[in-house]
Amino acid sequence: MTSRPLIALAMGDPAGISPELTAKLVAQDDIRARGRLVVIGDRRVFDEGARIAGVRPELKTIEQGADLRATEGDALFVDLGHLDPGQVERGVASLAGGQFALANYKRALELGRDGRVDAVCFTPFNKQAMRFARADYDDEIAFSAEVAGLKTPASEFNVLGELWNARVTSHIPLKDVAARLSGERIQLALKLTDSCMRNAGVARPRIAVAGLNPHAGDGGNFGREEIDIIAPAVAAGQRDGIAAEGPFPADTVFLRAKGGAFDAVLTMYHDQGQIAMKLMGFDRGVTLLGGFLFPICTPAHGTAYDIAGQGVASIGASRAAVLLAAEMAARRRGAKGGV
Known part of the structure; x- marks a missing residue:
């Protein structure tokens, strides 16, 4: 199989710009050249994001338990089938939106923890929606450490170029x-x-x-x-x-x-x-969660409820996040003698 790292891309808050950003990322040729994306979410939400973004990215929907490394395709989609886009009110934080993003991110972290992917990325979350879904949700660091079983220190970094x-x-x-x-x-x-x-x-x-x-x-x-x-x-x-x-x-x-x-x-x-x-x-800013056994990256901005659904969201920070994750994952694999 290809030597490009596998990157789990969890769809973020469905009421903001996350669905359209996710679709735009999958459509980027330079990203596909640097890594193989495994998008996690609901295919209906993704397709609506692609429509808003005006892109038609090619990606193959696969079974949830599929062997990702053995599956052919530049971009794959793990469809959890857990949110009807008609239930989402654009620009409004909700329990359904928080549950959607939390489930996607948890699955991505589990894939990283189990070595099934080399890096994890996610499009923006809404903290209020995440707390609707999980009252004790503090931040991504604490949640990620819990799911990944991390016992050593972790921290958040911002990267700009x-x-x-x-x-x-x-x-x-x-x-x-x-x-x-x-x-x-x-x-x-x-x-x-x-x-x-x-x-x-x-x-x-x-x-x-x-x-x-x-x-x-x-x-x-x-x-x-x-x-x-x-x-x-x-x-x-x-x-x-x-x-x-x-x-x-x-x-x-x-x-x-x-x-x-x-x-x-x-x-x-x-x-x-x-x-x-x-x-x-x-x-252009990227947030990196450091201290984990795999890179975790996301754009440093939020869900931009004010422009959601307009198709005008900039992909700059999201693109930079995925490319940084790909670079770090490739270096880790090289240090381990991976292919």
Whole structure:
């Protein structure tokens, strides 16, 4: 069979732009050249997305238990048959939409966990709909770790071209950030960032570490976290062979990284990096879940309810997500001597 990696592509929220993005991805020649897509969802929802997108991608519907690696075809479809498009109200988060996306993603993760695919991607979810379907749904990291049986640390990265953003804390209230910071957490984040970037082909990632406080604490005038926690953690990372520097003021560090001084910025909390990355390339950014045995990628934007059904959704970030997953999966297979 072909040496191209197998990528499970879970359809996201059906009330947003996910169905049309999924159809557009399958129709992309460069994606099909880099990997074999296995779309997971409901074929009726996919076909409606293709109609909206104005594409007619070729893909073969297969049995749920089929041997994916032995099945011929550039693109395959695993039809769970679990949502009638007529039940979806476009632009509205719903229990049905959340159940649809959750089931698709769970099946994709199981395929990755069991080694039946080499990477997992998904088109955008709606968090409210996901919580309608599962009240304790926190974020993709926790859910993915549960399904994949991961016991080691995982984290979310944002990738924009050659520039990465990692974070020490993620989906927690801003008032809790300072209390959650520790030297151990920062060192773990540095190690995971270094490892994931190397797996993506960056030989020796240069990581800038942002401070927590304005002007990186201004020598202790605006807070001591930089002095007492962050700087010692950066020094420890350097002793471990990681090319880390900082802490730097968060309001200027991305300018330096954008200019080529660094390959990644490690931020202390979610929006500290997200705002900068989305301003630089909202329609091209990728979210990568790092620390798993297989790459998990998705576009960094949301479900765009306001333009759903119009066929105008940009494929840029979704395309970048699948291509990054394909690259990382190919590197992993090469390191293992796979074919």
